[in-house]
Amino acid sequence: MSSGEDDLIARYFKPLAVAPGALGLSDDAAILPGHGDDMVVTVDAVVEGVHFLSDDPPDTVARKALRVNLSDLAAKGAEPAGFVLTLALRAPDVAWLTPFAAALGEDARLFNCPLLGGDTVSTPGPVMISITAFGRVPPGKMVRRDGARPGDLLIVSGTVGDATLGLALLQGADSPGLAAAARATLVERYRVPQPRLALARAVRVHASAAMDVSDGLMGDLAKLCRASGVSAVVEAAAVPLSAPARAWLSRDAALIGRLVSGGDDYEILCAMPEDRLAAFQVAAREAGAPVSVIGRVIAGQGAVELRDASGREIRLERRSYSHF
Amino acid sequence: MSSGEDDLIARYFKPLAVAPGALGLSDDAAILPGHGDDMVVTVDAVVEGVHFLSDDPPDTVARKALRVNLSDLAAKGAEPAGFVLTLALRAPDVAWLTPFAAALGEDARLFNCPLLGGDTVSTPGPVMISITAFGRVPPGKMVRRDGARPGDLLIVSGTVGDATLGLALLQGADSPGLAAAARATLVERYRVPQPRLALARAVRVHASAAMDVSDGLMGDLAKLCRASGVSAVVEAAAVPLSAPARAWLSRDAALIGRLVSGGDDYEILCAMPEDRLAAFQVAAREAGAPVSVIGRVIAGQGAVELRDASGREIRLERRSYSHF
Numbered sequence: 001m002s003s004g005e006d007d008l009i010a011r012y013f014k015p016l017a018v019a020p021g022a023l024g025l026s027d028d029a030a031i032l033p034g035h036g037d038d039m040v041v042t043v044d045a046v047v048e049g050v051h052f053l054s055d056d057p058p059d060t061v062a063r064k065a066l067r068v069n070l071s072d073l074a075a076k077g078a079e080p081a082g083f084v085l086t087l088a089l090r091a092p093d094v095a096w097l098t099p100f101a102a103a104l105g106e107d108a109r110l111f112n113c114p115l116l117g118g119d120t121v122s123t124p125g126p127v128m129i130s131i132t133a134f135g136r137v138p139p140g141k142m143v144r145r146d147g148a149r150p151g152d153l154l155i156v157s158g159t160v161g162d163a164t165l166g167l168a169l170l171q172g173a174d175s176p177g178l179a180a181a182a183r184a185t186l187v188e189r190y191r192v193p194q195p196r197l198a199l200a201r202a203v204r205v206h207a208s209a210a211m212d213v214s215d216g217l218m219g220d221l222a223k224l225c226r227a228s229g230v231s232a233v234v235e236a237a238a239v240p241l242s243a244p245a246r247a248w249l250s251r252d253a254a255l256i257g258r259l260v261s262g263g264d265d266y267e268i269l270c271a272m273p274e275d276r277l278a279a280f281q282v283a284a285r286e287a288g289a290p291v292s293v294i295g296r297v298i299a300g301q302g303a304v305e306l307r308d309a310s311g312r313e314i315r316l317e318r319r320s321y322s323h324f
Numbered sequence: 325m326s327s328g329e330d331d332l333i334a335r336y337f338k339p340l341a342v343a344p345g346a347l348g349l350s351d352d353a354a355i356l357p358g359h360g361d362d363m364v365v366t367v368d369a370v371v372e373g374v375h376f377l378s379d380d381p382p383d384t385v386a387r388k389a390l391r392v393n394l395s396d397l398a399a400k401g402a403e404p405a406g407f408v409l410t411l412a413l414r415a416p417d418v419a420w421l422t423p424f425a426a427a428l429g430e431d432a433r434l435f436n437c438p439l440l441g442g443d444t445v446s447t448p449g450p451v452m453i454s455i456t457a458f459g460r461v462p463p464g465k466m467v468r469r470d471g472a473r474p475g476d477l478l479i480v481s482g483t484v485g486d487a488t489l490g491l492a493l494l495q496g497a498d499s500p501g502l503a504a505a506a507r508a509t510l511v512e513r514y515r516v517p518q519p520r521l522a523l524a525r526a527v528r529v530h531a532s533a534a535m536d537v538s539d540g541l542m543g544d545l546a547k548l549c550r551a552s553g554v555s556a557v558v559e560a561a562a563v564p565l566s567a568p569a570r571a572w573l574s575r576d577a578a579l580i581g582r583l584v585s586g587g588d589d590y591e592i593l594c595a596m597p598e599d600r601l602a603a604f605q606v607a608a609r610e611a612g613a614p615v616s617v618i619g620r621v622i623a624g625q626g627a628v629e630l631r632d633a634s635g636r637e638i639r640l641e642r643r644s645y646s647h648f
Contacts, residue, residue, distance in 0.1 A: 005510050008549075016580070023468065023470075026469065026470075026547075026551055027400075027469050027470075027551070028366060028396045028399060028400060028467065028469070028527045028536060029364045029365060029366040029396055029397070029400045029459075030364070030365045030366070031361075031363070031364060031365075032363040032364075032365055032465050033362050033463065034358035034359070034360050034361050034362055034363060034364065034463070035358070036326055036360055037358050037359050038355050038356065038357050038358055039357075039363060039458075040351040040353045040354070040355060040356075040357060040443060041353060041354045041355075041356055041408055041440055041456075041458075042352060042354075042441065043408040043409075043442060043443050043456065044335050045410045045412065045445045045454070046445075047412060047445050047446070047447050050445065050446055050447065051445070051446065055586055072352045073352050073353070076351075076352060076353045078353070084365055084367040084456055085367070085442060086369045086410065086454040087330070088366055088369065088371060088452055093371050100488070116365055116368065117365060117367055118367060119367050119368050119369045119371045119451070121370075121374065121375070122371070122374055123374065123449055124373065124449065125447055125448065125449010125450050125452075126447060126448060126449050128412055128445070128449075128452060130369070130409055130410040130443070130448065130454045132365075132367065132456040134363075134365075135353075139357065142353065142355050144347065144351055145350065145351050146347075146350075146351075149612075152567075168567055188567070208494065211352050223350075227350055227351070231575055235648050248413075250460060252470050278471070314637040322534060
């Protein structure tokens with residue numbers, strides 16, 4: 001006599017549990033062999049109606065739930081070791097679970113981060129997916145937020161602000177003149193983050209501090225600065241933008257504030273001494289990940305400033321996104 | 325400019341983050357030093373209205389959320405190393421969060437299992453707490469479900485069935501003749517499990533297979549037997565019962581089926597060769613944890629049988645509890 005939960009796990013998630021330590025999801029716990037590394041542990045949850053939309057395709061929900069955690073591992077300089085999953089569902093729904101589990105399995109393989117275990121629970125409320133992900137670093141080598149020093153360069157991967165525009169589109173925002181393909185690109189950036197695991201090693205080797213940008217570039221930079229006991233200046237013109245974001249910005253100059261404070265970028269923000277830049281750029285190029293110098297760390301107490309081309313501060317209404 | 329979530333974490337949970345690897349909850353991830361051990365990972369979530377009741381005191385909700393995971397670690401023979409928390413709330417409520425966080429901190433100290441990190445999310449639905457807990461075992465020494473062999477004795481810690489009676493009382497069940505203190509004991513057993521961490525080492529040293537009993541003794545035993553490729557016989561008279569459960573059973577003999585199939589016991593079920601029993605009993609006594617031999621593993625394919633004093637099978641309507 002097998003319970004509904006066991007059936008659900010066997011059907012949808014057992015095929016994903018390919019790591020030996022997962023024990024086929026048939027035990028109470030998983031084994032994560034130590035191998036002498038430090039384990040980096042991160043946990044992020046996504047809630048229907050808050051972090052993803054009810055009508056987002058289930059495969060994108062799965063990818064986002066895992067990738068927001070992989071993004072944290074990448075920013076900490078860690079190689080993925082596996083993850084566990086808590087899935088809260090109103091009822092087991094084949095049409096939703098099948099693509100959800102398939103995409104989760106594809107991403108687990110793609111990023112070499114196997115499912116180790118999980119819990120499925122019934123809830124009358126919205127779907128919620130909480131993932132705890134594990135990564136390995138050599139002992140003492142996790143890249144923290146608190147190591148930035150005055151004089152360090154500030155670097156961000158990829159492009160900033162696309163996801164917040166994608167969400168705006170999904171919520172019905174008007175985007176005069178934006179082609180369908182450009183709109184689709186922005187929506188995809190909201191729904192399916194690209195964790196920068198290819199940069200993990202280079203960040204570990206070169207960065208003095210790093211974090212992933214998930215709640216808005218300027219707000220997250222302020223957190224990094226507070227943790228490090230420094231301040232920072234960002235050049236607006238140096239913030240990397242995608243072609244669709246650039247096109248949108250060209251019609252609405254005030255949009256820059258939103259681009260640097262909107263959530264869901266899942267890019268890496270890091271600081272490093274200037275003499276590390278060339279080697280980091282080479283490593284990033286080899287990893288196929290674009291990186292941009294956006295500003296500089298200065299002495300201070302956690303103040304962050306966005307400057308225009310003439311050196312004047314661009315005032316922001318808010319610097320980050322909060323769900324509460 | 326700090327977000328509401330950051331304030332909530334700083335106020336309620338930072339005081340709990342006493343482990344160096346938690347980095348004061350001010351980073352994206354925590355560090356769990358390897359020290360060469362295997363890491364045992366377990367995840368269990370509790371949902372308001374499903375695993376706990378809306379009017380359960382928040383301190384008991386916190387303790388239950390952590391302890392159901394500690395119970396898994398104990399059954400796997402692991403020493404606690406820390407945990408991460410996902411907390412889904414409708415809104416930050418001081419009157420609920422203050423006792424919740426205080427009790428979580430007390431239990432973390434009591435069981436030497438520090439908070440390492442977490443995520444708080446807003447939900448319009450029921451409160452949900454998902455905890456991923458980590459334990460250490462020497463390499464290769466996690467006690468699995470699949471090692472039981474024919475001839476092994478079956479042993480369970482503590483008493484069985486109290487929690488299911490406690491839940492019945494909370495749901496308005498009548499218990500003729502049960503004194504107020506006895507009723508309170510049963511309710512407490514439902515609300516605040518006692519993880520058997522004191523037995524972890526003895527289980528690791530002596531047991532051939534183990535799991536925690538969370539969904540009903542007979543159903544969980546069936547899982548252990550299926551994993552091990554064996555069957556089992558349990559003597560009803562040998563199943564350890566508390567005084568209140570015994571009193572209730574004396575007025576309703578059919579209750580035995582419910583006691584051995586109800587959820588939330590959080591006791592350890594293990595199998596071991598007969599020649600290990602004496603040493604295990606000594607270790608259990610030293611640990612202050614009662615243990616009882618309840619039956620025996622036999623050759624078979626996952627069948628489990630409850631027998632009365634005359635050796636006749638007691639048929640059960642169901643063997644375990646399922647939320648789906």
